[in-house]
Amino acid sequence: MRNYLEFYIDGAWVPPVQARELDVINPATEQVAGRISVGQAEDVDCAVAAARRAFETFSRSSKAERLELLDAVMAAFEARKQDFADAVREEMGAPAALAAAAHVPLATAHFAVARQVLEHFNPDVSQGTTRLTKEPIGVVGMITPWNWPLNQIACKVAPALAVGCTMVLKPSEVAPFSGHLFAEVMHAAGVPAGVFNMIHGDGPSVGAAISSHPGVDMVSFTGSTRAGIDVARNAAATVKRVHQELGGKSANIILEDADFAAAVSQGVAAMMVNSGQSCNAPSRMLVPAARMAEAKDIARETIEKQKVGAPTDEVNLGPVVSDVQWNRIQTLIKAGIDEGATLVAGGLGKPEGLNQGYYVRPTVFADVNNEMTVAREEIFGPVLVMLGYDTEEQAIEIANDTPYGLAGYVQAGDIDHGRAVASRIRAGQVALNYAPLDVTAPFGGYKQSGNGREWGENAFHEFMETKAVLGYGNA
Structure with missing residues (x-):
């Protein structure tokens, strides 16, 4: 029985503001496999505040520091590969072979690609006397689904971390085990306090609080088109960037x-x-x-x-x-x-x-x-x-x-x-x-399948703003 009753906020495991638990069902047995706490808006407030504080320094970290951090995350992840495979099998019923050969390797691949892109990424371009520069967008709220629970976390966190964003993650409450282990890996890797935060909960309690929060600069959502529409509506009042990877009928x-x-x-x-x-x-x-x-x-x-x-x-x-x-x-x-x-x-x-x-x-x-x-x-x-x-x-x-x-x-x-x-x-x-x-290829959709792209270098640009500094090249 897994009891994941704490949240990861500001570099520490903390209890929820209000104690409310939710059973997680193993779909192969229909039995309770674990429990999580369900967060509230107040928990999101704490996580966002931590992420905003951390952004002041992490956004100015050097490329070398972030490359070293990505290496540390990959090493910590490698040490827990079997734990992740077991978690995916229990939480969403993936066959053991598929969990080990696809679910886990895809997640590690996103970090390897992010590191490769970052090593050669130049955020600054000269255009006459104007300097165009890419900067991390800020605090990113991440809401991820249950179908590829580990992959969908990694393909958001890896590029966001690489470019200098801080983040608040809500894994799916249906399949939350791998998200919890992911937070353990981030802690073991020495990710600075507040850079990565994780809160368990459902859409109405935590998802809506993240997508509507004025302290969140961007929300990255993967899930159904129906839920994506709700996320966009919640985000509209604060005019934050909304990145969505939604449904398909390919x-x-x-x-x-x-x-x-x-x-x-x-x-x-x-x-x-x-x-x-x-x-x-x-x-x-x-x-x-x-x-x-x-x-x-x-x-x-x-x-x-x-x-x-x-x-x-x-x-x-x-x-x-x-x-x-x-x-x-x-x-x-x-x-x-x-x-x-x-x-x-x-x-x-x-x-x-x-x-x-x-x-x-x-x-x-x-x-x-x-x-x-x-x-x-x-x-x-x-x-x-x-x-x-x-x-x-x-x-x-x-x-x-x-x-x-x-x-x-x-x-x-x-x-x-x-x-x-x-x-x-x-x-x-x-x-x-x-x-x-x-x-390394961009992943995302036309029409009601979403907007923006994940994976590879395209993902970097999703998590960045463009600034033009006029007169930069003048003597």
């Missing part, structure tokens, strides 16, 4: 000249990673209508190879994160059935033999049109929808016919063909032929 276009069997099979398997709980998941597969029957057979065969089970076992899919999420997914699967989509695999209820835990049957719908609920709404579970297209133009039109624009996927036999189609997808990141993840 199209995966299988072009006529692609290796069809491989493209469909890989697309189905990719959708099931992390139990489908990824904002950039390839959740809408577009296939030539004349080959829909073939695609169904390939999808069915692929799903049969997917093993669902306890995250401690060698499985592809663990549970989804909560009973709330499980019920939402079931409602959407039922909508797909009721609206006439062809159920190729999976369906309602839990997989056979898995009666305890929030397990979902990996599901594929075919013969879907883009007006169906399952094609419009982000399901955030292991559910793939397959849509047919008659022409390439129609495929591009369907792909862009969504309020989201986080990611896109294009599979092509001829790379120039794939590039041409990718250039027309309205999304922040498009992967050609299942290209591997690039943590």
